Amino acid sequence: NAGVTQTPKFQVLKTGQSMTLQCAQDMNHEYMSWYRQDPGMGLRLIHYSVGAGITDQGEVPNGYNVSRSTTEDFPLRLLSAAPSQTSVYFCASSYNPESGNSPLHFGNGTRLTVT
Amino acid sequence: DAKTTQPTSMDCAEGRAANLPCNHSTISGNEYVYWYRQIHSQGPQYIIHGLKNNETNEMASLIITEDRKSSTLILPHATLRDTAVYYCIVRQWTGTASKLTFGTGTRLQVTL
Numbered sequence: 001n002a003g004v005t006q007t008p009k010f011q012v013l014k015t016g017q018s019m020t021l022q023c024a025q026d027m028n029h030e031y032m033s034w035y036r037q038d039p040g041m042g043l044r045l046i047h048y049s050v051g052a053g054i055t056d057q058g059e060v061p062n063g064y065n066v067s068r069s070t071t072e073d074f075p076l077r078l079l080s081a082a083p084s085q086t087s088v089y090f091c092a093s094s095y096n097p098e099s100g101n102s103p104l105h106f107g108n109g110t111r112l113t114v115t
Numbered sequence: 116d117a118k119t120t121q122p123t124s125m126d127c128a129e130g131r132a133a134n135l136p137c138n139h140s141t142i143s144g145n146e147y148v149y150w151y152r153q154i155h156s157q158g159p160q161y162i163i164h165g166l167k168n169n170e171t172n173e174m175a176s177l178i179i180t181e182d183r184k185s186s187t188l189i190l191p192h193a194t195l196r197d198t199a200v201y202y203c204i205v206r207q208w209t210g211t212a213s214k215l216t217f218g219t220g221t222r223l224q225v226t227l
Contacts, residue, residue, distance in 0.1 A: 004158075035217070042202070043159070043217035058214070090158050100147035100206040101166070104215055106158035 002026050006091050006107035013081040013114045021076040021110050023091030031094045032074040033104070036060065036087040043090065049074055081114045088112070119203045124222040127197075133190040135221050137203030140184040147206045148179060149215065150188045152199040159202065159217075162188065193225045 007022045025032065033048035035058075045058030049068040063085060065077040074093075078085060089110045095102045120138040127133040139148060147166050151159040163170055163177045165186075170177045176189040190197055202220040 033214075040219065042219045045214060045216070048214065059216075088156055092158075098208065100145065100208060101164070103149070103161040103164060105161065108158045109156065111156070 004091055004093055004105050004107035006089075006110050008110060009108070011110060011112050013078075013112065015082060015114060017081050018077070018079050019081065021078075021089055021091075021112070023074045023076065023107060024072050025074075025091075025093040025105070026072065027093065027095075027105065028071060029093035029095055029105070030071070031096070031102075031104075032068065033058070033092050034064070034066065034074070034076045035090045035092065036085075037090060037109075038087050046076065046089075081112075083114045086112060086114045118216070119205060119218050121201075121203050121218060121221045123219070124224065126224050126226060127190075127193045129194055129225055129227055130192055133188075133193040133197065133223060133225070135188040135190075135201050135203075135223065136185065137187070138185045139203070139205050142183055142205050143207075144183075145208065148177070148183075148186050149204045149206055150175070150177065151202045151204065151217075152197075153202070153220070154196075154199040162201075164206075193223075195225050195227070197223065198225045199223060 004025045034046040035043040037043045044060045047066040049055045092104045092106045094104045149164040150162040153159045165177045178187045200220040204215045
């Protein structure tokens with residue numbers, strides 16, 4: 001039972017480069033989301049999706065794009081990396097987004113450094 | 116947005132109960148309280164959640180006050196492996212989606 005799988009675990013980029021952080025879940029969850037975690041700031045929501053073809057912005061969406069073509073996958077794209085995007089990124093998913101009675105399951109994160 | 120307030124850090128002796136408080140005075144009637152923990156830089160681990168009744172599972176107990184303005188997470192017999200940052204979160208329904216907003220959490224240090 002894989003749960004939420006994130007790849008890669010570590011990544012170093014130069015300023016201006018682009019990349020895609022991958023996230024996949026095998027639990028048939030409707031809701032998927034991306035967070036970033038910076039020291040002393042807890043986790044901040046970047047983008048989320050309530051189902052295939054539907055995405056929306058969280059509290060810190062600038063510099064990131066997402067799409068949701070399948071239920072299983074929710075990639076996060078950095079089009080032009082900046083040092084301010086150095087962070088640890090977590091993907092998370094859950095059942096029925098309309099219900100509050102549904103725990104969010106997290107992946108183990110991608111540690112991104114932009115130089 | 117419903118916000119939570121937690122102490123920045125707490126200590127607990129191994130084998131004793133760890134009681135972690137959380138204030139969520141602006142919580143709405145249909146919003147759940149969730150607790151997660153994070154060990155080092157791993158992904159947050161789900162612990163327990165509840166609406167208004169007290170809850171217990173194999174990891175912990177959750178006590179929610181009658182007015183739902185605060186809650187307490189109880190780890191009945193803390194071990195060194197329970198050393199982590201614990202997050203109390205209110206799950207919010209925005210009208211289009213359910214979102215969890217994380218604060219900065221409580222750093223629990225379990226000592227011998």
